[in-house]
Amino acid sequence: MALVVICGQPCSGKSTTALCLSEALRESEFKPAVRIIDEASFHLDRNQSYADMPSEKNLRGVLRSEVDRSCSKDSIIIVDSLNNIKGYRYELWCLARASGIRYCVVFCDVEETHCRKWNEDRGEKGEPSYNEKIFNDLVRRFERPDRRNRWDSPLFELWPSKGGVDKSSPAILEAVSYLTKRVDSKTRDVKILQPTIATQTTRSSEANSLYEMDRATQEVINAIVGAQSQALGGPINGISLGGGLPSVDVSRPVGLPELRRLRRTFIKLTGQTSLSGRPPPSDAYSAKRMFVDYLNRELGSS
Numbered sequence: 001m002a003l004v005v006i007c008g009q010p011c012s013g014k015s016t017t018a019l020c021l022s023e024a025l026r027e028s029e030f031k032p033a034v035r036i037i038d039e040a041s042f043h044l045d046r047n048q049s050y051a052d053m054p055s056e057k058n059l060r061g062v063l064r065s066e067v068d069r070s071c072s073k074d075s076i077i078i079v080d081s082l083n084n085i086k087g088y089r090y091e092l093w094c095l096a097r098a099s100g101i102r103y104c105v106v107f108c109d110v111e112e113t114h115c116r117k118w119n120e121d122r123g124e125k126g127e128p129s130y131n132e133k134i135f136n137d138l139v140r141r142f143e144r145p146d147r148r149n150r151w152d153s154p155l156f157e158l159w160p161s162k163g164g165v166d167k168s169s170p171a172i173l174e175a176v177s178y179l180t181k182r183v184d185s186k187t188r189d190v191k192i193l194q195p196t197i198a199t200q201t202t203r204s205s206e207a208n209s210l211y212e213m214d215r216a217t218q219e220v221i222n223a224i225v226g227a228q229s230q231a232l233g234g235p236i237n238g239i240s241l242g243g244g245l246p247s248v249d250v251s252r253p254v255g256l257p258e259l260r261r262l263r264r265t266f267i268k269l270t271g272q273t274s275l276s277g278r279p280p281p282s283d284a285y286s287a288k289r290m291f292v293d294y295l296n297r298e299l300g301s302s
């Protein structure tokens with residue numbers, strides 16, 4: 001029925017929010033089946049799970065597989081974890097899309113000082129807390145959700161440090177309404193993600209490459225737009241992207257709509273290539289390189 005991704009800094013009230021949301025959903029008129037997937041369901045220790053990259057990847061992998069197994073048309077799954085990396089939220093969005101269900105992100109927006117204090121107070125309550133090194137590292141690496149990204153949308157924001165969270169917090173009520181609302185084909189105010197050939201065949205390991213490609217191609221576009229605006233309409237002999245990449249050879253000003261169109265076509269073509277057996281670019285460098293070659297071919301022939 002739906003996938004809800006809770007995200008926020010460490011110790012920002014995510015589990016409290018997940019519980020309030022699940023209770024509010026169960027008490028709603030629709031009374032859906034709700035399940036929370038979190039680290040505790042797998043008896044995973046916070047400090048061990050975030051001790052290093054392999055452990056963190058393992059934790060994400062375990063949670064993702066469980067979400068993959070659990071997404072269904074009959075229940076609401078709430079993933080209560082940091083979900084702090086954009087690429088990971090993208091992977092979860094892909095799982096929801098492959099299942100053809102609705103999706104949303106609930107963000108606990110709490111200032112670091114409050115999270116730190118609440119984490120320190122955990123000791124007195126006898127609750128396990130993050131050790132300081134891990135806490136600082138997680139705070140530094142947090143990638144805030146941005147509602148302009150389809151994998152961060154719709155986004156319901158809460159501020160637990162300003163008045164707490166309960167079943168009647170505005171964001172909880174909005175999320176409940178979104179998750180249980182009947183679909184109205186006229187207003188289209190509820191998005192049911194539609195599986196496409198690409199998402200049905202995309203394995204989660206490939207989701208990362210799609211995300212990389214999305215980001216890498218956007219960076220190339222930004223570099224072109226930046227170079228053109230610096231040249232103030234004057235001639236440009238090759239736009240250098242650095243990092244050993246070939247330069248982009250644009251002999252005429254190319255507008256943003258044209259660049260966006262080329263980017264969309266490239267992503268589509270690369271997706272089709274992956275369906276026909278050849279893998280899509282697996283890292284940012286290969287994605288950028290392929291996109292630059294494609295742009296040079298397309299822009300050179302026009």
Ligand SMILES: Nc1ncnc2c1ncn2[C@@H]1O[C@H](COP(=O)(O)OP(=O)(O)OP(=O)(O)O)[C@@H](O)[C@H]1O
Binds near residue numbers: 012118119163
């Ligand atoms: N609004 C609040 N005001 C004061 N303390 C709070 C508030 N919300 C949560 N806490 C306290 O902060 C601690 C962490 O809460 P919670 O487990 O909900 O956070 P979390 O973000 O899920 O943590 P983690 O990152 O470890 O999963 C708990 O001790 C909780 O009582």
